[in-house]
Amino acid sequence: MRQRIRKTPDQLRSARWFAPDDLRSFGHRSRMMQLGFSEDDFRGRPIIGVLNTWSELNTCHAHFRDRVVDVKRGVQLSGGLAVEMPSLSVDESFTKPTSMLYRNMLAMETEEMIRSHPLDGVVLMGGCDKTTPGLVMGAISAGVPMIYLPAGPMLRGNYAGKVLGSGSDAWKYWDERRAGNVSDAEWLGVQGGIARSAGTCMTMGTAATMMSIAEALGLTLPGASSIPAVDSGHQRMSADCGRRIVDMVWEDLTPDEIVTPAAVRNAAIVAMATGCSTNAVVHLIAIARRADVDLTLDDLDALGRVTPLIANVRPSGKDYLMEDFYYAGGLRALMKELEDRLDGSALTVTGRPMAENLVGAEVYNPDVIRSLSNPVYSEGSLAVLRGNLCPDGAVIKPAACDPAFHVHEGPALVFDSYPEMKAAVDDETLDVTPDHVMVLRNAGPQGGPGFPEWGMLPIPKALIKKGHRDMLRISDARMSGTSYGACVLHVAPESYVGGPLALLRTGDIVRLDLPARRLDMLVDEAEIERRRAAWTPPEPRFERGWGWMFSRHVTQADQGCDFTFLQADFGRAAGEPDIY
Incomplete structure (x- = not known):
C-alpha cells in the first residue's frame, strides 16, 4: 500500500x-x-x-x-x-x-x-x-x-399467497404452462406479481x-x-x-x-x-x-x-x-x-x-445465512469442467441441478441455432428421452452473437408432459443467473470458431463426470480429427459497426470476453489529456 x-x-x-x-x-x-x-x-x-x-x-x-x-x-x-x-x-x-x-x-x-x-x-x-x-x-x-x-x-414477488422469485419462478411456471398445468388467469397473475x-x-x-x-x-x-x-x-x-x-x-x-x-x-x-x-x-x-x-x-x-x-x-x-x-x-x-x-x-x-x-456484523436468521458447519451445499456454487468437448473449460452450477446428473452418459441431440432448437422442443413428437444430452452451439461470444443467455435450454414438451423437469444440457452460451438445472455453459473454445463442440454430432455419446470435472464426447480421436479437417468456418456475423469490432477483438469465455486491446497487459493508456 x-x-x-x-x-x-x-x-x-x-x-x-x-x-x-x-x-x-x-x-x-x-x-x-x-x-x-x-x-x-x-x-x-x-x-x-x-x-x-x-x-x-x-x-x-x-x-x-x-x-x-x-x-x-x-x-x-x-x-x-x-x-x-x-x-x-x-x-x-x-x-x-x-x-x-x-x-x-x-x-x-x-x-x-x-x-x-x-x-x-x-x-x-x-x-x-x-x-x-x-x-x-x-x-x-x-x-x-x-x-x-x-x-x-x-x-x-407475490401471487396467490406464494412468494415469487424473478427469473427462477418464471422458468418454473412456464414449464408448467407448457405441460398444461397453468391457466391463462394464473399465468397473468404470475406475470403481474413477479416484479x-x-x-x-x-x-x-x-x-x-x-x-x-x-x-x-x-x-x-x-x-x-x-x-x-x-x-x-x-x-x-x-x-x-x-x-x-x-x-x-x-x-x-x-x-x-x-x-x-x-x-x-x-x-x-x-x-x-x-x-x-x-x-x-x-x-x-x-x-x-x-x-x-x-x-x-x-x-x-x-x-x-x-x-x-x-x-x-x-x-x-x-x-x-x-x-x-x-x-x-x-x-x-x-x-x-x-x-x-x-x-x-x-x-x-x-x-x-x-x-x-465487518466489525459488529451479525447473522439474524441462520436459515437464510447458514454457518460453515451447516451449509446449503458442501462446495461452492460453481465448478469448472475440462475434456475433449471443452479443452479451455466449461462451467456448471452443481447446487442448482438434480444430483442425478452429476455423473451422466447419454446420446447427444445437437442444434445449430436457437430457432432450430426452439422448434424441436415444442414438437410433442420429438424422439427424445431423459437420457439424451441436448446441445446448442453457435451461441458463444462470436457465434451468438455476443454470448446470449440461451444456455438453459427448454425441456422438450414431450418430456415435460411426462413429468420430467431436468436433463443434461450443454452450450457455448451463457444462462441467466436466475436459471437452474443441469446446464453446462461457456464451452470454450466456442463452436463458431472451430471449438470441439462444432464437431459433435447427434447420436454421439457424451459423458459428464462432475466429481472428476470432466466433459467428453466418447468419439475416437481419429474420427474427431477427420471431422475437424472437414469443418468449414461460418460466415461472419457482422460486416460493419460495433459488431464488426466486437467479433474481431473479443476474447473467449475463459478469458473474460473483454477486448484484447483493453486488458491491462496490452499496454497503458496515453495518460491525462493535454489541455490545448
Whole structure:
C-alpha cells in the first residue's frame, strides 16, 4: 500500500481545466458559468462525475432518476461539486440479441468519459447485470478515485399467497404452462406479481451476484449491495456514497490500491458462498485482468471445491430471496461467517481494511445465512469442467441441478441455432428421452452473437408432459443467473470458431463426470480429427459497426470476453489529456 498524502486544491485533476490563466481555461470557466455555476462552485473543490445508467427501459434502475439527487446531496454536503453524466444503460430485459454484446461498450464509454472530462472522482450507479462489470472495468482502467453504488434488489414477488422469485419462478411456471398445468388467469397473475418494484432480480442472479462481488472487492460502502432498491436505507446509502467519494479524492484513494490479488480472491470466495450466477466467472475474470490481476478458471474451481454455499437464496438455495437476505444481515453478515477464509487486510473504499468493515456484523436468521458447519451445499456454487468437448473449460452450477446428473452418459441431440432448437422442443413428437444430452452451439461470444443467455435450454414438451423437469444440457452460451438445472455453459473454445463442440454430432455419446470435472464426447480421436479437417468456418456475423469490432477483438469465455486491446497487459493508456 503506497503512502497517500492529502491533496491540496491545486493538485486536483480538475484544476488542469480551470486553474490556469490562459485562453483555454478561460473557455472552460466561461462554459461552467454558462451552466449557472459561479467560480466558487467549481474552483478548488473536487468535481465528482455521477455516472448514471438510468433509462426508461431499464426497470432495474427505475429509481436512479431519484437516487442521483441523493448522491449529489452527499457530494455537495462534503464540499464537492456533483455533475450527472448519463451512461449506456445496458438493460437486461429488452436489449437484443443480448446485453453482453454491449458490456465492453459501457466499459469503453466509462473509461473515456472519465479520462476526457474534468473529473476528480466518480460515483458509478449500476446494478443490472452488465452495468456492474462494465462500469467497474472502465473505472479501473481510468484510474481516478471511484465508488460503486449498487441499485439493490426489487421486493420479493407475490401471487396467490406464494412468494415469487424473478427469473427462477418464471422458468418454473412456464414449464408448467407448457405441460398444461397453468391457466391463462394464473399465468397473468404470475406475470403481474413477479416484479413488484424498481430494482434488480431479487434472486441470487447475475445482478445480485455482481453487486455482491463489487462489495467483496471493496468497491462499495459496507452493506451497500444488499439493500432493497426501494428501502429508505438505499437513499441514505446513496448520499453516503456522495460524501465518501469527496474524501476519497482528497485522500487520492484510487482503484489500483483496492482491486488487488487479495481483493479478487476475497470476491471469488464470497461469490462461491452466495450461490453466484455462472456469469460471475466471465465478469470477475474480466475485472481482475483490468487490474492486472491474474485470475483463471482453475483458480475459481479450486476455490469452489473448498468454499461451502451458505446463502440459502434461490436459485441455488431453496427458500429465500434477496429481501430476506438483507433482513438476515446481508453481505456483511455472510462475509463475517467467512472471515477466517478472507484476507481482512484488503483495503476498501472506506479507506479502512475489510476486517474493520465487518466489525459488529451479525447473522439474524441462520436459515437464510447458514454457518460453515451447516451449509446449503458442501462446495461452492460453481465448478469448472475440462475434456475433449471443452479443452479451455466449461462451467456448471452443481447446487442448482438434480444430483442425478452429476455423473451422466447419454446420446447427444445437437442444434445449430436457437430457432432450430426452439422448434424441436415444442414438437410433442420429438424422439427424445431423459437420457439424451441436448446441445446448442453457435451461441458463444462470436457465434451468438455476443454470448446470449440461451444456455438453459427448454425441456422438450414431450418430456415435460411426462413429468420430467431436468436433463443434461450443454452450450457455448451463457444462462441467466436466475436459471437452474443441469446446464453446462461457456464451452470454450466456442463452436463458431472451430471449438470441439462444432464437431459433435447427434447420436454421439457424451459423458459428464462432475466429481472428476470432466466433459467428453466418447468419439475416437481419429474420427474427431477427420471431422475437424472437414469443418468449414461460418460466415461472419457482422460486416460493419460495433459488431464488426466486437467479433474481431473479443476474447473467449475463459478469458473474460473483454477486448484484447483493453486488458491491462496490452499496454497503458496515453495518460491525462493535454489541455490545448
